[in-house]
Amino acid sequence: MAQVPSPVTIVTTTDGSGRRWGFTASSFSSLSLDPPLVLVCPAKSAGSHDTFVAAERFMINILSAEQAAIARHFARSGHDKFTTGDMVPCELDLPGLPGATARLACTAHAVLDGGDHSILVGRVEAVYVGDQEPLVYHNRTFTRPETASPALAAAR
16 A cells, blocks of 8 residues: 555544644545545554544645654644644634645544544534645655656646
């Protein structure tokens, strides 16, 4: 699967006490147009897992090519991921990245078992779309779309 290019996202939410939670994910996909559903898959071993499967709302920040450092920061565990101040309240008042390629604010639709991950299905309630080039995860590294797929680069 390392050879399959995928978008890099940071998924965020807030819990009942207002604490912000987030993780980096490349397991993200569109699921349905009608209704508008997307899915993201947090690891069951992650410290934020239980918060996300119980969340009523969550935000999927699709990172721009310039945001690899933020992706690495949110991928590490054992620290407050929000101390750098990159996230601000955005759609549905969820933590979002102003420079993201896109943001999808979702309400929880379903939580499914996915082996060592859970599958969070979200109904898209609000969308922001920017014009930044996306960050891609390919061959176990962050890259740009042109270098992740020669076919994609040739098509441009």
